[in-house]
Amino acid sequence: MNLLSKVNEIVEERRDSFIALSNRIWEYAETKFEEHQSAEVICKLLEQEGFRVQRNVAGIRTAFTASYGSGNPIIGLLGEFDALPGLSQREAAAYYEPIIEGGNGHGCGHNLLGVAPLAAVIAIKQIMKEQGLSGTIRYFGCPAEEGGSGKTFMVRDGAFKDVDCALTWHPASYSSVFSCSTLANYQVYFSFKGKASHASSSPHLGRSALDAVELMNVGVNYLREHIIPEARIHYAITNPGGASANVVQGEAEVQYLIRAPQINEVKAIYERVLKIAQGAALMTETEMIVTFDKGCSNFVPNHALGMVLNQHLQAVGLPAYEEAEHRFAMSMGETITKLDREAAVNEISKLTGQQPKRIVKKLGRFPFFSDVFSFVESNQLIYFSTDVGDVSWVVPTAQFFGASFVAGTQLHSWQLVSQGKTSIAHKGMLQAAKVLALAALDLLLNPDIVEQAKEELQEVTEGIYQSPIPLHIKPSAVK
């Protein structure tokens, strides 16, 4: 029996339990650093399976590793399981309807993302045992990908120092190896302290912290014209200083998320944003306090590993859908705009080097893409960030997008939450598990690929990596 049939058999045999686990994590919908139940169900299962589980990695209660086997190579599979705030949504509904108003939801499909590598390590373990393979397979339980950069803290703490290669995936509406770079970022809070007072009887005695936040935002909006076009600056007012117009706001806070292709570019823009914040404090006679929250590096794709993933992604292929799934997908597809679909096509075009027109043709039986896209070596940039970036700077890393949703479904949308518990998503997750298992087995069996991947990383980074997070900064979970 070849490995593909073997992996297929093991994963399919246990498909119901993997699906049930993914659904449970979807229901827990726990956000950054609070994924206690989600992390625990995965830890428990891996313990039962005979993996050596280490909890509390990097001092984060929801970060863990689970290893099987011994010696080198050590192949890491990265799993995430955090949800997003404000994205509560009823399952399998082709209309917007939150289950809990303002509640959390799995808007990035991490309920699937975390279970596929889990299913993969279980399959790998069984095959390692049966075939007496040496080496180590390790599941990395990585919390707070959304807004917390859990992996960046884990990397800074040395959690990946003995790992030879790392593999992961991300659910998407199409299948292709992720061969582009991503944006590095910093997340920083600026809080202002002024003096509260009666807005009408004694406005001259007040010093408004909210004015400082507004002036800072205006200043940064003027800065936008004078930064590199690839950079992004986002903000959210995290404390407006109260809900009363009749009180001069004594306290206010704004969160900034600054992104650019390289971490040194992020840092340079941050220094300028900092000057604007200081200027706002000066103008309003308020005190300004900076709190660095987190940062992450850009992703360095490893092409040697990308080739391995691509080979298995092609071999495993796309899920086959039933008629009922097509019907549901058609109604969901009606809520997805032409622009959403174009955004997906443009992304695929960057990953594959193919003209968008050719990709549109692959929308065979709309609303699914009818092909696994072949990737090309690329130095293109995709405009989002991932903390897989920091892992990729210290360990050769490859990841792929696995078709799990209707074509054009955007990440962080209610449509994605709605689909996260459907058989369409489950099929994508199980295909991804098989690809990850086969690729990891390939690495265990072929040490020369591991060496090649390491050489490539050394060449690209010259062995230089500096954590974007200063040493004294702790993850917000342990503050």
Ligand SMILES: [Zn+2]
């Ligand atoms: Zn995600």
